[in-house]
Amino acid sequence: MTKVFLDAGHGGKDPGALGNGLKEKDIALSVTLKIGNILKNHGIDVRYSRTTDVFVELADRAAKANNAGANVFVSIHCNSFDDSSAKGVETYSYPGSTTGAKLSKAIQDSIISSGVYTVNRGIKTANFAVLRLTNMPAALVELAFITNSQDANILKNRQDDLAVAISKGILNNLGIPYKGGGGTTLYKVQVGAFSVKSNADNLANELKGKGYSPIVVTSGGLYKVQLGAFSVRANADALVNELKSKGYDAIVVIE
Numbered sequence: 001m002t003k004v005f006l007d008a009g010h011g012g013k014d015p016g017a018l019g020n021g022l023k024e025k026d027i028a029l030s031v032t033l034k035i036g037n038i039l040k041n042h043g044i045d046v047r048y049s050r051t052t053d054v055f056v057e058l059a060d061r062a063a064k065a066n067n068a069g070a071n072v073f074v075s076i077h078c079n080s081f082d083d084s085s086a087k088g089v090e091t092y093s094y095p096g097s098t099t100g101a102k103l104s105k106a107i108q109d110s111i112i113s114s115g116v117y118t119v120n121r122g123i124k125t126a127n128f129a130v131l132r133l134t135n136m137p138a139a140l141v142e143l144a145f146i147t148n149s150q151d152a153n154i155l156k157n158r159q160d161d162l163a164v165a166i167s168k169g170i171l172n173n174l175g176i177p178y179k180g181g182g183g184t185t186l187y188k189v190q191v192g193a194f195s196v197k198s199n200a201d202n203l204a205n206e207l208k209g210k211g212y213s214p215i216v217v218t219s220g221g222l223y224k225v226q227l228g229a230f231s232v233r234a235n236a237d238a239l240v241n242e243l244k245s246k247g248y249d250a251i252v253v254i255e
């Protein structure tokens with residue numbers, strides 16, 4: 001059985017890059033889990049360095065992949081730069097690794113042909129620890145610049161498209177035909193639904209004050225305060241329990 005090791009960058013005490021209200025660790029995890037679901041639907045044995053918001057050392061990520069005997073390793077990150085005009089997608093492999101370069105090209109080409117991005121920064125090489133320490137073809141995708149407002153929008157709103165594009169690239173590299181998105185089920189955590197928008201905004205602001213990143217969505221004529229979408233039910237349940245312990249009436253909604 002083909003094994004793919006997915007590595008969501010950063011996590012836990014290490015948020016990664018920050019920008020436009022987003023944390024790299026959250027985006028990386030969300031996109032990684034979506035990719036994992038699509039690949040599983042193609043009969044692939046998917047392994048992860050993390051499936052929750054925890055810190056994992058770089059060497060441990062590579063060791064896990066090596067121990068699992070994964071066929072390919074793909075790490076998901078977001079870019080950042082002091083100059084907020086920098087934007088676009090780029091994919092890295094380890095210098096001198098021809099199989100890594102082939103994998104990164106397959107992923108980069110697929111992302112570009114998906115049309116999600118207008119800026120193709122190309123494939124590059126870098127001496128990143130996870131690329132250096134893994135012993136299978138490895139690629140690291142810098143999804144977009146979290147520090148650029150247009151890219152941040154993509155990171156926030158086009159995660160499914162990114163996951164499909166990256167999955168297609170990985171499958172192409174493995175010689176497995178893509179057969180669809182796989183009906184990724186999303187488990188969203190909702191803490192309230194209001195008919196008056198200001199009530200939803202007030203609750204969202206209160207939650208922001210407590211370190212959460214809520215969004216207010218409208219559906220069915222109601223303003224709903226949601227706190228993230230998870231492709232793994234247990235992650236949504238964990239957040240619901242945490243919120244309940246703080247006195248919020250949280251529920252999981254399935255979409």
Ligand SMILES: [Zn+2]
Pocket residue numbers: 009010016017024077078
């Ligand atoms: Zn990163």
